[in-house]
Amino acid sequence: MTQNRIISVPQMFCMLLISRVAVSMTFGPAVMRGVNFWDCIISCLGAYLVTFLLIIPVMWLCKTNGQEIITSSCGALGKIFSLIYAVYFAFVCAHTLALFKVFIENVMNPPISFMLLSLILVALTCYGAAKGIEGIARASSVIMFFIVFSLIILGFSLYKTTDPTNFGPFFYDGPHSALEGIIFFISRSSCIPAMAWLIPRTNGNVKRGIFVWNTSFYALMAASIMIVVGALGDFAQTQLFPAYSAASIAKMGSLENLDALYLGLWTASIFMKLAMFLNLSAECIRDVFGQKNIKISILIMGIILVATNATVKLSKLSSGIFSTNLLLLFTAITSIILPFLMILSKKIRKKNTLAKS
Amino acid sequence: MELKKKWTLIFKNVANFIFVSTIFSAFLCLSGCTEKTQLSEKLMVQGIAVDFDEEKKEYNVFVQAFDFKNPEGKEQPGIKNLQTHGESVGNALESLSKIVGLEPLYSQNLVIIIGETAAKLGVEKFLDFFTRYHEHRLNVSIRASVGEAGKLLSMKVEGKPIKAANILALASKASDITALQFERDLKNYLSDPILLAMEATPYEKSVMCEKIAVFSQDKLMMFLDKDDTIATQILRGISNLGPLTVVNGEKKISCKLSKVKTKIEADGNNVYNININVSLSALEISENNEEIESLRSEIESKFENQISEMCKNVIYKITRSGCDVFKFGKILKNKKPSYFKNIENDWKNKIKNTEFKLKVKTNLAISGLSSR
Numbered sequence: 001m002t003q004n005r006i007i008s009v010p011q012m013f014c015m016l017l018i019s020r021v022a023v024s025m026t027f028g029p030a031v032m033r034g035v036n037f038w039d040c041i042i043s044c045l046g047a048y049l050v051t052f053l054l055i056i057p058v059m060w061l062c063k064t065n066g067q068e069i070i071t072s073s074c075g076a077l078g079k080i081f082s083l084i085y086a087v088y089f090a091f092v093c094a095h096t097l098a099l100f101k102v103f104i105e106n107v108m109n110p111p112i113s114f115m116l117l118s119l120i121l122v123a124l125t126c127y128g129a130a131k132g133i134e135g136i137a138r139a140s141s142v143i144m145f146f147i148v149f150s151l152i153i154l155g156f157s158l159y160k161t162t163d164p165t166n167f168g169p170f171f172y173d174g175p176h177s178a179l180e181g182i183i184f185f186i187s188r189s190s191c192i193p194a195m196a197w198l199i200p201r202t203n204g205n206v207k208r209g210i211f212v213w214n215t216s217f218y219a220l221m222a223a224s225i226m227i228v229v230g231a232l233g234d235f236a237q238t239q240l241f242p243a244y245s246a247a248s249i250a251k252m253g254s255l256e257n258l259d260a261l262y263l264g265l266w267t268a269s270i271f272m273k274l275a276m277f278l279n280l281s282a283e284c285i286r287d288v289f290g291q292k293n294i295k296i297s298i299l300i301m302g303i304i305l306v307a308t309n310a311t312v313k314l315s316k317l318s319s320g321i322f323s324t325n326l327l328l329l330f331t332a333i334t335s336i337i338l339p340f341l342m343i344l345s346k347k348i349r350k351k352n353t354l355a356k357s
Numbered sequence: 358m359e360l361k362k363k364w365t366l367i368f369k370n371v372a373n374f375i376f377v378s379t380i381f382s383a384f385l386c387l388s389g390c391t392e393k394t395q396l397s398e399k400l401m402v403q404g405i406a407v408d409f410d411e412e413k414k415e416y417n418v419f420v421q422a423f424d425f426k427n428p429e430g431k432e433q434p435g436i437k438n439l440q441t442h443g444e445s446v447g448n449a450l451e452s453l454s455k456i457v458g459l460e461p462l463y464s465q466n467l468v469i470i471i472g473e474t475a476a477k478l479g480v481e482k483f484l485d486f487f488t489r490y491h492e493h494r495l496n497v498s499i500r501a502s503v504g505e506a507g508k509l510l511s512m513k514v515e516g517k518p519i520k521a522a523n524i525l526a527l528a529s530k531a532s533d534i535t536a537l538q539f540e541r542d543l544k545n546y547l548s549d550p551i552l553l554a555m556e557a558t559p560y561e562k563s564v565m566c567e568k569i570a571v572f573s574q575d576k577l578m579m580f581l582d583k584d585d586t587i588a589t590q591i592l593r594g595i596s597n598l599g600p601l602t603v604v605n606g607e608k609k610i611s612c613k614l615s616k617v618k619t620k621i622e623a624d625g626n627n628v629y630n631i632n633i634n635v636s637l638s639a640l641e642i643s644e645n646n647e648e649i650e651s652l653r654s655e656i657e658s659k660f661e662n663q664i665s666e667m668c669k670n671v672i673y674k675i676t677r678s679g680c681d682v683f684k685f686g687k688i689l690k691n692k693k694p695s696y697f698k699n700i701e702n703d704w705k706n707k708i709k710n711t712e713f714k715l716k717v718k719t720n721l722a723i724s725g726l727s728s729r
Contacts, residue, residue: 107491108491109491123376123379127376161537163541165684165687165688165691166541166687167691168687168690168691168694169690169691169694172690172694172698231537232537232541233541233542233544233545234541234544234545234546235537235540235541235544237544238540238544245495248494248495249494249495249496249535249537251496256496257494
C-alpha cells in the first residue's frame with residue numbers, strides 16, 4: 001500500500017525529538033537506580049553513536065520500500081509484523097502514561113484523582129491521534145518552539161546556582177554508571193521503530209534530519225544533566241525526578257517557581273508522544289485488519305490505556321514489564337530484528353518471483 | 358440515500374458534542390474549579406522554628422503565619438505565632454491544623470530556624486520533611502540559632518512581633534543559605550554544611566545575624582564569631598559582606614567588602630592554593646585624600662594582612678575539628694581522583710592535616726570628598 005508524503009522532515013523530527021525528551025527528562029532514581037548522573041554525560045556520547053548504528057536497518061528498510069508501508073512486501077508475515085509493531089507502540093503509550101502517573105502522584109500530589117486526570121489526557125490524545133499524523137506534526141512544531149524557549153529560560157536561570165565543584169571526575173566508581181546510562185537511553189529509543197512507519201510518509205532529506213535530531217537530542221540531554229548536577233550536586237541522587245527538582249529552584253529576576261514551565265512543556269511532550277504513538281499503533285492495526293477508519297482502534301486503545309494504568313506504582317516503573325532490560329529487548333526487536341526480517345522476506349519473495357518467471 | 362447522509366451528519370455532530378462536553382465537564386472537576394478554599398481559611402506559614410525539648414524528648418515547633426482576621430493595615434494581614442509539639446517535626450506541624458482549624462500552606466514559607474539543641478541532635482531527622490513534602494520549596498532559607506529558635510521567632514521588637522520577612526532581611530541574599538545549598542553539602546559525603554546563625558541582642562531587644570553555625574555532617578559542631586564568619590564567607594566567595602576595620606597607626610580605616618572572588622585549587626596531595634581577590638569600598642577614612650592616595654598601597658596591604666590572618670585562623674579552626682566546609686575534599690577528588698580514592702574513607706582525619714598557601718589581593722576604591 002503506497003502512502004502519501006504528508007509531513008516534512010523537520011515536522012517528523014520535531015515529533016520524534018519531543019517524544020524522546022518527554023521520557024528522557026525523567027531520568028533519575030525513579031527509572032535508573034544506583035547510577036552516577038555525572039557519568040551519564042559520557043552515556044550521552046555513547047548512546048549518540050549507538051543510535052546512528054540502530055537507525056541503519058530502519059533506513060535500509062525504508063530505502064527498499066520507498067513510499068510503501070514497511071510490512072507490505074512481506075505478505076501474510078507482514079500482518080504479524082504489523083501486529084507486533086501495534087502492540088509495541090501501544091506498550092510505549094502505556095509506559096509513557098505510567099511515567100506521567102508516577103510523576104503526578106509522587107511529585108505533584110494533586111487533590112484530584114489520577115484516574116480523572118489520565119482520562120482527560122488520554123481523551124485529548126485520542127482526539128489528537130484521530131486527527132491524523134499531519135495534525136500531530138503541525139502541533140509538534142508549535143510545542144517544539146515553546147519547549148526550546150522554556151529550556152533556554154530554565155538553563156539560564158539555573159546557571160547562577162551551579163557549583164563547579166559538583167562536576168567530579170568521570171568513571172570515579174568505574175564504567176558501570178556510564179554503561180547503565182547508555183542502556184537507559186537506548187532502551188527508551190522507541191523513536192527508531194516509529195521512524196520506520198513515519199519515513200514513508202515524510203518528504204525531504206531524511207539523513208540530514210536524523211543527524212540534526214540525534215545530535216540535538218543528546219546535546220540537550222548532556223546540557224540537562226550538566227545543569228542538574230551543577231545545580232543540585234549529590235542532592236540530585238536523592239530526588240525521584242532531578243530535572244524537575246532543578247526546575248523548581250529556577251528563578252529569573254522576580255519570577256520564581258519556574259517549575260511551572262517544566263510542567264507545562266513536559267505535559268505537552270507527553271500529550272505529543274501519546275498522540276503520535278496511538279496514531280502509529282492504530283495505523284498498524286489498520287494494516288492488519290484493513291479497516292478504513294482508525295478512530296475505533298484509537299478509542300479502544302485509549303480505554304485500555306486508562307484501565308491498565310490504574311495499577312502502575314512507582315516500584316513497577318523500573319521493574320517487571322517496564323524494566324530497562326525488557327525495554328531494551330523490545331527496542332532491539334522492533335529496530336533491528338524485525339527490519340532485517342522484513343528486508344530478508346522481501347528479498348526471498350523477489351527471488352521466488354524471479355525464479356517463477 | 359440523502360436521508361442516510363443526513364442522519365450520519367446528525368450522528369457525527371451529536372458525537373462531537375458529547376465528546377467536547379465530556380472533556381469540558383471533566384475539566385470542571387479539576388481542583389482549580391472545585392477547590393474554593395479562601396486564603397483566610399488557610400494557615401499561610403511564613404516562618405518555622407524547630408527546637409528540641411531534651412526533657413520531654415520531643416520537638417517544639419513554632420510557626421509564624423499570616424493572620425487574616427486581624428489585619429495590620431488596610432491591605433496588610435497581621436501575623437500570629439503558634440506553638441506545637443510532637444515526636445517528629447512532621448507530626449507537630451500536622452497537629453497544627455487540629456489546634457487552629459486551618460489547613461497549613463507551606464509553599465509561602467520564608468525561613469526555617471533550627472534551634473541549638475535540635476541542631477546538635479542532628480538535622481537530617483527532620484529536614485527530610487522540609488525537602489520531601491511537595492509543598493515546601495527548596496529555595497526557603499535555613500538559619501540556625503544560638504539557643505532556642507522559638508524565642509527568636511516569637512520575639513517582640515518595640516512592642517511588635519518580629520516578622521519572618523524581617524528575620525530574612527538580616528542577611529544579604531548572597532550570604533543566605535537555602536535548603537538546597539544546605540542539602541547539597543549534607544548529601545555529599547565529603548563536604549560539611551554551614552548555616553547563618555542568629556541570636557538575640559543583649560537584653561533581648563532585637564535579633565542579629567552575625568555568626569555562622571558549622572556542622573559536621575548533620576550535627577552542629579560550633580558557632581563562629583564575627584571575624585571568623587566574615588573569613589568563612591570570603592573563603593566561600595560570597596560578595597557584599599559587611600564592613601571591616603583595620604588600624605593604621607592611631608587611625609582606624611573602615612571599608613566595605615564589596616566584591617569577593619575566591620579560587621581554591623588542589624596543589625599536590627592535600628595542599629591547596631587559595632587565591633582571594635577582594636574589592637574594598639572606603640567607608641570611613643580619617644585622612645586627607647591627598648595623603649590617602651600615597652597611603653593606598655599601605656592600606657591595601659593592611660587589609661590583605663588582616664584578611665589573610667582571619668582566613669588562616671578560620672581554616673585551621675574548622676579543618677582541625679574535622680569539618681570540610683570549604684569543599685577541599687571535592688576539589689582534591691576532582692583534581693586527583695586516583696590519589697583521593699585511597700584516602701576518601703579516612704577523609705575526616707586527613708582534613709585535619711590540610712596545608713594551604715593563601716594569597717590575598719585587595720583593590721581599594723575611594724569615593725566621596727576630595728579633601729577633608
